[in-house]
Amino acid sequence: MTYADDSFDTLPRMPSWVTSVRAETSEDVAFLSGAALAHLHLVLAQPNVPQDLLRARLALRAAEACVIHSGRPERAADLRDAVGFLQPGDGPGPAGEVYQSWQRAVERPVSVKALHRALPHLTPEQIAVWLDGCDPREAGQAAPIPRAVSVLEAVTKERSRDYGTALILADTALAQALGWSQMLPFLSLGLKRADLRLDGDELSTAAHRAVVKAASRVVRETAELERRTQRLKAAAPRLRAKGADEAVALFLKSDVIAPMNLSSFGSQRAARRFCDRLVELGVARELTGRDTFRLYGV
Amino acid sequence: MARDHLDTDLDRELEDLPQELRWREWMRRIEAVLFASASPVPSEDLARVVGQGVSVELLVEDLIADLEGRSFEVAKVSGGWMMRTRPVYAPAIKAAADVDDQDLDLRDYDVAVLAAIAYHQPITRDGLKDIFGKEISRDLIGRLHAQDLIGTGPRSPRRGAPYTYVTTEKFLIAFDLETLQDLPDREQLQDAGLSQKSQNSF
Numbered sequence: 361m362t363y364a365d366d367s368f369d370t371l372p373r374m375p376s377w378v379t380s381v382r383a384e385t386s387e388d389v390a391f392l393s394g395a396a397l398a399h400l401h402l403v404l405a406q407p408n409v410p411q412d413l414l415r416a417r418l419a420l421r422a423a424e425a426c427v428i429h430s431g432r433p434e435r436a437a438d439l440r441d442a443v444g445f446l447q448p449g450d451g452p453g454p455a456g457e458v459y460q461s462w463q464r465a466v467e468r469p470v471s472v473k474a475l476h477r478a479l480p481h482l483t484p485e486q487i488a489v490w491l492d493g494c495d496p497r498e499a500g501q502a503a504p505i506p507r508a509v510s511v512l513e514a515v516t517k518e519r520s521r522d523y524g525t526a527l528i529l530a531d532t533a534l535a536q537a538l539g540w541s542q543m544l545p546f547l548s549l550g551l552k553r554a555d556l557r558l559d560g561d562e563l564s565t566a567a568h569r570a571v572v573k574a575a576s577r578v579v580r581e582t583a584e585l586e587r588r589t590q591r592l593k594a595a596a597p598r599l600r601a602k603g604a605d606e607a608v609a610l611f612l613k614s615d616v617i618a619p620m621n622l623s624s625f626g627s628q629r630a631a632r633r634f635c636d637r638l639v640e641l642g643v644a645r646e647l648t649g650r651d652t653f654r655l656y657g658v
Numbered sequence: 659m660a661r662d663h664l665d666t667d668l669d670r671e672l673e674d675l676p677q678e679l680r681w682r683e684w685m686r687r688i689e690a691v692l693f694a695s696a697s698p699v700p701s702e703d704l705a706r707v708v709g710q711g712v713s714v715e716l717l718v719e720d721l722i723a724d725l726e727g728r729s730f731e732v733a734k735v736s737g738g739w740m741m742r743t744r745p746v747y748a749p750a751i752k753a754a755a756d757v758d759d760q761d762l763d764l765r766d767y768d769v770a771v772l773a774a775i776a777y778h779q780p781i782t783r784d785g786l787k788d789i790f791g792k793e794i795s796r797d798l799i800g801r802l803h804a805q806d807l808i809g810t811g812p813r814s815p816r817r818g819a820p821y822t823y824v825t826t827e828k829f830l831i832a833f834d835l836e837t838l839q840d841l842p843d844r845e846q847l848q849d850a851g852l853s854q855k856s857q858n859s860f
Contacts, residue, residue, distance in 0.1 A: 431839025433779060442780070442812035445819065453780055453811030453824050517715075518702040521737035521837060653815035 371406055371583050374399050379576045386565045393505065393568035396575035397538070403579050404544075410589045412613035413658070414582055415466040415544055420615055421581075422527065422545035423459035429523040429553045430458075440647065444618045444655050458524040462545060465528045469541045475532065479525055490514055490529050491536070504537035508547055509567050513559055523556060550574035588658040592643040601625065601634055611638070616647060616657045671709045684708040685721050689732075689741075698738030698831060736830040736837075764805075772802055776829065776841060780811035780822030799823065807832060 378396050383389040403409070424436045434442070434455035442456030443463070452460055464478035472491070476484045490511055512530035519525055527548035535543040550570025558566055589612050596608050603624030610617060622631040635656045638644035647655045672680045687707045691699055701714045708717060718739055722732050730743045743751060764772070774789050775781055786794040802808045807829045811822035825838070835841065 431837035431841075433777070433838070438780070441815045445813060445815055447813070447819075450813060451810065453809075453822065455780075456812050518705065519700065519737065520734075648815070650815065652817065653819075 370408065371403055371579070371586060372399070374403075374576055374579050379572065383569075383572075386561065386568070389565055389568040389572070390505070393571035393575075396572045397504070400575045400578060401538070403582055406586075408586050408590065409582055410585050410612060411542075413585055413589065413615065414578075415542065416463070416613070416615035417581060417585060418545040418549065418578065419462035419466045420459065422531070422548040423455075423462040423524070425548055425551075426458050426462075426524040426527060427455045429556065430521060437648065440616050440655055441653075444616055445620075445653060461524055461528060465532065466543055466545065470532055470536060470543055475529075478528065482525065487529070491533055502537060504534055505564065505567050505571065507537045508534035509564050512547070512556075512567070513563060516556060523553075526556070527551070544578070546574050546578065547571065548574075549577055585658070588643070592638070592658055595638075595641050595643045598641070599634070599637070601630065601637075603630070604634065607631075607634055611644060611656075611658055614657070616655050618653075618655055668707060670707065680709075681717070681720075684712065685717050685724065688714070688717055688739075689721055692732060692739055692741040695740070698735045698740040700738040704739065733834075734836070735834065736827050740831070764801075768798055768801060771798055772807060772825075772829070775802075775808055775823050776825050776838065777844060779824040780814070782814045782816075782820045782822050784820065785814075785822075 375395070378392055378399065381388075381392065383392050404411075420436055420439060423439055424434075427434050427439065432455050439455060439459040442452045443459050446452055446456075451457070461478045465475060468474040468477075472484050472488050475487045475491075476482065479487065492507075492511075508530045511533040512526055515522075515526035515529050527545075528543075531546050531548055532543045534547055547567060547570050550573040551566065552570075555563065555566040555570065592608060592611060596604075599608065603622075603626065606624035607622050610622065617635070619631040619635050620628055622634065625631045625634060632654075635644065635646075635654070638656065639646055644656050644658055647657055672683055675683060684707070688704050691704060691707060704714045704718070705712075708714065718732060725731055729747050730741055732739055732741055734740075771786060771790070771794055774786055778785060778789070783794055783796075783799065799808070802823075805828075806826055808823045809826045811824035813819040814822050830836070830838070
């Protein structure tokens with residue numbers, strides 16, 4: 361399904377020269393990455409951007425990238441399954457843990473405490489040292505990309521295979537340097553596995569390239585999620601089931617929803633019926649293609 | 659914990675030693691830590707016994723060069739460093755030493771099931787049944803579990819929500835893989851007629 365001629369298309373477009381110019385020198389790449397970041401800043405500030413949902417969706421993409429880097433076979437659908445049906449006492453498995461880390465890292469404003477919740481295998485001291493003290497006065501001082509790159513380099517040096525940890529911390533450092541209160545998975549979307557083995561200037565250039573690549577991806581994803589949430593909002597008044605308002609609110613901020621987690625309806629059956637109704641109205645999608653254990657999202 | 663205790667008591671900087679001896683002492687410390695540990699030690703842990711900001715990588719490199727010609731070596735395994743005997747001495751060790759309890763003692767069929775789990779993880783017992791065309795016994799799964807070669811993954815989203823199996827860090831160590839990506843390429847195996855494409859576990 362395409363929404364190309366949808367009337368909700370209100371986000372500013374990325375100037376085409378940012379992504380179409382083939383940059384050769386590191387100065388050119390850095391220039392384009394600056395332009396891409398500035399544009400992204402503008403896009404994210406638009407009033408209708410579903411911030412929570414966007415972060416949740418990008419967390420999934422970033423987790424998938426990390427799982428691929430570490431050579432595991434799971435992909436986005438497996439990650440959603442691993443975490444979507446978690447029951448008390450069960451673990452999500454190695455790939456699901458990476459996804460959970462990303463989910464927790466984007467859920468709350470950046471702080472050592474929030475990151476410790478996302479990365480429980482690190483001590484708060486370690487996190488603070490890597491993030492340069494997490495001092496709000498520090499944040500925004502160093503140039504964004506060098507700051508993120510130095511964090512990335514420091515963490516990969518000590519935890520050579522732990523791409524998830526390194527990229528979460530690098531993206532957090534980037535968000536801090538850009539003055540964002542919450543982290544947005546970003547560098548992790550653009551960096552390739554081979555890039556993570558680089559250091560120094562080569563890593564910097566790879567990071568700038570990654571920013572250009574990630575920015576256009578994030579802008580695209582933002583535009584799509586914005587359109588979809590607008591449709592859901594427009595359809596919301598027609599949903600009169602008891603508990604529908606709470607459920608719609610959840611849909612507007614979560615990447616994926618299992619009907620069993622929609623407690624506002626009082627029964628699983630009503631929750632399932634509501635989800636199917638959203639699909640009928642064309643404002644939500646069933647994500648798994650299964651008949652049972654279904655997952656939904658906008 | 660012991661770790662904090664270490665941090666306060668151990669003289670990491672060794673400032674009273676001349677530079678060359680200091681370096682040597684740091685190498686020996688790393689050697690001692692690796693010798694004493696049964697599992698791979700991550701670089702960040704090794705960094706705790708040497709001076710602040712000193713490159714563990716360089717120290718380990720020198721240590722590896724130092725051990726040239728000895729029967730054991732320092733190897734990088736699953737995100738850490740580990741000391742182990744060189745593979746050529748396996749027959750000698752087997753002939754003389756009592757290493758039964760360290761031996762993985764896997765039967766051929768166990769290895770086949772382990773390989774299937776490695777390639778198709780997370781996979782349920784039903785998924786394994788589809789691959790092998792017969793039930794995989796709980797005993798066999800239990801043996802792999804007991805050896806810590808597999809662990810429990812997420813529940814599979816299907817009737818009864820059965821548990822899936824995944825491989826562990828120990829699996830990577832036992833088969834000398836840095837990551838799962840180092841498994842022999844699936845396509846190559848298929849081309850060689852050693853594996854048939856089977857449907858995904860979900």
